[in-house]
Amino acid sequence: MSDVAAEVRDLRMRYGAKEVLSGVDFSLRTGEVVAMLGPNGAGKTTTIEILEGFRMRSAGEVTVLGQDPARAGEAWRARIGVVLQSWRDHAKWRVRELLRHLGTYYARYGTPEIARPWDVDELLALVGLTAHANARIGTLSGGQRRRLDVAIGIVGHPELLFLDEPTAGFDPAARREFHELVHRLTDTERATVLLTTHDLAEAEKLADRVIILAGGTIIADGSPDELALRMSGNAEVRWTRDGQRYVHPTDQATKFTRDLFAQFGESVEDLEVRRPGLEDTYMELVREYEQ
């Protein structure tokens, strides 16, 4: 298996006179979870659809699992998993029936390293749908349907999985379960995952790396920590003294805290240093870009 799952160089997309992507460059390393963030209309969906092989690009080089998705065949397709936002398909089918059926398409693409497809009962247990195995898909709740979509996306043991806003509409418990599922996938399967989300806490929790797309170009690319460090100027120190609560923004949190103790000693209580999270970083970067 190559170290690079996908490579994108100077990707451009134009619809008529409107340029949606104007030179996008990034790569996905094998086994990495990458979150693609950006305001609506930034070109996230277009980028992912080009990588999925669902959309033709205007210019640039794209290599996904060693092939150009615009020309890749069915054997390449078997190594890709896609989970989109708006599946409503196969409503009359039953959960196990559909998973078993779709699994058979992958059987001939199994390799000694990667068994295909995934065992249906194991997969049902993994996404927590065992109790609904014989339910008609049209009767599933939104969260159950979403978990089925994930199961279908991974039934062929993909080496690269695309997740488009995977937890939109999830309640907090379902969201946590889903995060655990993604961790399990990347830990035990060494799958590469590219996901889009508007939930920055989710990106921070799941992603090894974050790519921020705005106005058709990438404005930031790095681990959530690296991105946050760029903004470290805006840390916030909170403490209480004599029952009074204090908040102080500073660009030198360590020095400020040292001085604080030097001055007030033991009377400083409930000390908290808040580094900016991914959300603050994201807001700041997008605002900077837009100006």
Added chain:
Amino acid sequence: MNAIRLGVGRGWIEIRHTLTYWPDLFQALFFSGISILVLFLMRGHHVPGTSFSLGSLTLPGIIGMNVAVGGITGVTALLAVDREDGTLLRAKATPGGMTAYVLGKITLTSGNALIGVVLTLVLGLIAFPGLAVTATGLLTLIWVVTLGLLATIPLGIALGSTIADPRFLTLIVLPFSALTAISGIFYPITHLPGWLQGIGQLFPMYWLGLGVRAALLPDALKSVEIDGSWRLGYVLLALTGWAAAGLLVAPPILRRMAQRESGSRVAARRERAMLRAT
């Protein structure tokens, strides 16, 4: 080989769904049921100048019609709906999925048509003793129906790939109904003005109906047909012609449509559908 196995498996699962899901079953049998009921109610009427009941004369046409409805409007509707709900995109996202999807629809449509034909035939034979089913007739029925499916399903696939929205299905159903009216199924085509006869004979519905009439009616009744003949040679020719044209045209149209399917397109259609619903 693998694609055929997957596609037929897919079609078989969907036939099972039709048979076990009562709204689908109702829809599948509605047309045949109503037709047979109407024919049964007019069993007292006879073909002018004979003692042959008008119902028995019309029944074979109904069988031919069943095949054409399933092949053209049925497939068109299936494709339009599957595009809107993402089934087609799912097929595109699966290795070998598109081929299996198409083969699955062909299996489903053929299966449904076969069930319709057998059911109509059995009920018809009970209700109208005038029908003459011979071994040769059954053989004719088999090739006419098979060729009829081949002539109509590719048309359905081509039309279904062209329709962007299930709401536009009426654009297919209305002209189809008009063509049915002049296809000699409910009313002998020889009683229509010459130019309408010409138009009727351009389309596969007429030839399907004629072929099935040839298979199931006593030989004497060919006197109501054009040229006083079953013209089976022409039936073969016309249906083969439509099948060839359809098989030539449908794959590239389907491929072009499928190529353009993507998540954002399905999402956009869904949004439009939701707007309509509210």
